[in-house]
Amino acid sequence: MSHIKTRRSVRAYKSEPVPSKGLDAVLEAGTCAPTGGGHQSPIIIAITDPEYRRKIVKLNAEVMVCTTDPYYGAPVVILVLVDGSATTYVEDGSCALENMMLAAHALGLGTIWIHREREIFDSESGKDLLWEWKLPEILRGIEAIALGYPAQEAGKPSAHKQNYIVRI
Numbered sequence: 485m486s487h488i489k490t491r492r493s494v495r496a497y498k499s500e501p502v503p504s505k506g507l508d509a510v511l512e513a514g515t516c517a518p519t520g521g522g523h524q525s526p527i528i529i530a531i532t533d534p535e536y537r538r539k540i541v542k543l544n545a546e547v548m549v550c551t552t553d554p555y556y557g558a559p560v561v562i563l564v565l566v567d568g569s570a571t572t573y574v575e576d577g578s579c580a581l582e583n584m585m586l587a588a589h590a591l592g593l594g595t596i597w598i599h600r601e602r603e604i605f606d607s608e609s610g611k612d613l614l615w616e617w618k619l620p621e622i623l624r625g626i627e628a629i630a631l632g633y634p635a636q637e638a639g640k641p642s643a644h645k646q647n648y649i650v651r652i
Contacts, residue, residue: 487590492638494594497558500633501532506591507560510631513587514564517579520572526580527623529563536613537561540628543609547600554598558630563601565614568624577626585629594634601625 502510507530514528531537540561544554555561564580566573585595604610605625614621 487586489641490638491586491589491595492641493596494558494630494632494634494638495556495596496635497556497594497630497632498635499557499559502560502593502632506588506593507532507631509591510584510588510593511562513583514562514580517576517583519576519579520570523570523572523576525566525570525573525576526626527565527619528580528584529565529617531561531563532559539613540604543604543607543613544598544600547603554600555628555630556596558594558596558632560631561598561628562631563628564626565601565605565619565623566626567620567622569622573624574626581627581629584631588629588631592633593631594638595629595631598628598630601628 511528511530519525531540541553541555545551548554562584564577566577570576581597585597588595602625605614605623610625611621614623
């Protein structure tokens with residue numbers, strides 16, 4: 485429970501690469517997430533290649549209409565895509581992302597949940613990437629996480645709102 489309580493979003497990363505063993509552990513955690521009907525619908529893509537990282541940064545920044553790096557300079561971008569015909573595709577992908585974020589935190593790595601992958605992979609440019617990666621065009625972007633070593637201390641958590649939990 486302590487990792488759940490202490491995980492925070494990281495918005496600044498060291499350029500130091502994530503070791504393969506650590507990345508493998510984070511990715512495996514994503515595969516252990518529950519999925520609707522046990523269908524294992526997510527596809528998890530770890531981007532460490534600088535060229536593809538630049539491409540995904542550019543596509544996300546275009547959706548945001550900005551020029552900054554939406555992944556905060558993290559050396560790894562992990563995308564979660566899911567077959568859009570799965571009835572629980574959003575839930576399946578979200579569970580995988582959360583598992584990976586908690587696993588990364590347990591290993592001393594930082595993460596932040598990043599949006600706009602749905603728009604990216606619904607676009608022609610996103611479909612082109614799927615084609616390059618030999619993945620089916622039916623995949624929908626759920627979200628992504630930036631992954632790396634934090635460059636600064638994590639912030640303090642916000643106080644929980646009143647009536648967050650209601651017992652009936």
